Amino acid sequence: MRFAAIDVETANADLSSICQVGVAFFQDGKQVDSWSSLVDPEDEFDGFNVLIHGIDERAVVGAPKWPAVAAEIHVLVTGSVVACHTPFDRAATTLACDKYGLQPFDCRWLDTARVVRRAWPEKFSTTGYGLRKVAKFLGIDFKHHDALEDARAAGEVLCRASAHAGLTVDDWCARVLRPIDPTSDQPITRNGSAEGPLFGNVAVFTGSLTIPRREAADLAARAGCDVAASVTKITTLLIVGDQDISKLNGKSKSSKHLKAEDLIGQGCSIRVLRESDFQSIVVAQAVHG
Incomplete structure (x- = not known):
């Protein structure tokens, strides 16, 4: 303190x-x-x-x-x-x-x-x-x-x-990076830009992010991702806060993370990314096209 x-x-x-x-x-x-x-x-x-x-x-x-x-x-x-x-x-x-x-x-x-x-x-x-x-x-x-x-x-x-x-x-x-009333935060969804380098992906965010969830959703949408509120069989990207993804005990993972792993086990093609890696990809694409 x-x-x-x-x-x-x-x-x-x-x-x-x-x-x-x-x-x-x-x-x-x-x-x-x-x-x-x-x-x-x-x-x-x-x-x-x-x-x-x-x-x-x-x-x-x-x-x-x-x-x-x-x-x-x-x-x-x-x-x-x-x-x-x-x-x-x-x-x-x-x-x-x-x-x-x-x-x-x-x-x-x-x-x-x-x-x-x-x-x-x-x-x-x-x-x-x-x-x-x-x-x-x-x-x-x-x-x-x-x-x-x-x-x-x-x-x-x-x-x-x-x-x-x-x-x-x-x-x-x-x-201070989270909503004033986090319990009233509505699910965040976006439609991805067809011009974005990641167009065709369906992204879901989970865990504690370094930027507000709405900003992360906007970033993903500009990169071409549709942003969904929950993990389903059509999800292709699960973007996890860096601190959350480092946890080794499966019980400490979010329900979205656990569901994604279950769907991956069933043969669904879902890539799990750290937030920092996702941002690096988006920034690199924005710079180099």
């Missing part, structure tokens, strides 16, 4: 114009450290942004520029889970790195707004998932629009959601 939370403020509407960044570090549900810095964005300050966060040109005189700040953050977050509330802070750091020709941070990002939507699905559906509203509901006091304070609040939100749902940070990384 260790992770970092990050937040940035920008000088203007350009997300790459970062003028302040804050990083809060959490261990076992408590903040254990923090780091923050003003940043010289080498850009103009818009009066509207200044009104929000109070940082202007005078405040960043002598402050480091983004390449120096990014180098410090790289050391702090590489290989870690990094939380942020909504995707804007992640996008801002990536765009700032692009601006200076730097590599983006090597970490696993976790959007705490997506976490909130799953931890309390009915609470904010009509009022929005802004950090101030969520923090007020959870009793988290903070100074909004100060980067370090916002980072701390986002981290606290993740800690509260973990305690509420009984999920670890790693669990949340997987959970």
Whole structure:
């Protein structure tokens, strides 16, 4: 249960114009450290942004520029889970790195707004998932629009959601890729493109995938596969999440996987593929035609 939370403020509407960044570090549900810095964005300050966060040109005189700040953050977050509330802070750091020709941070990002939507699905559906509203509901006091304070609040939100749902940070990384209400997820079917390299195949997905099931179905359909909800005698491809296919005990395999193996034993032509191998095939075909 260790992770970092990050937040940035920008000088203007350009997300790459970062003028302040804050990083809060959490261990076992408590903040254990923090780091923050003003940043010289080498850009103009818009009066509207200044009104929000109070940082202007005078405040960043002598402050480091983004390449120096990014180098410090790289050391702090590489290989870690990094939380942020909504995707804007992640996008801002990536765009700032692009601006200076730097590599983006090597970490696993976790959007705490997506976490909130799953931890309390009915609470904010009509009022929005802004950090101030969520923090007020959870009793988290903070100074909004100060980067370090916002980072701390986002981290606290993740800690509260973990305690509420009984999920670890790693669990949340997987959970946010699934529907808000997984029990209401309807079977996903698609008709394959006749121009796709795998046209004529009937594909079925099973197990925990690295991308949302609907995206996987769209990918298969573009490659030419009809996508079905269940394994039958006309199934030709069973695409299994990498973690699931590595399980050796037959009882741990999904019902779809076991049915496919039974049909294969009856003479049906069904190929079982890992998700990563399937994606490699589709990408290679898309590149080379």
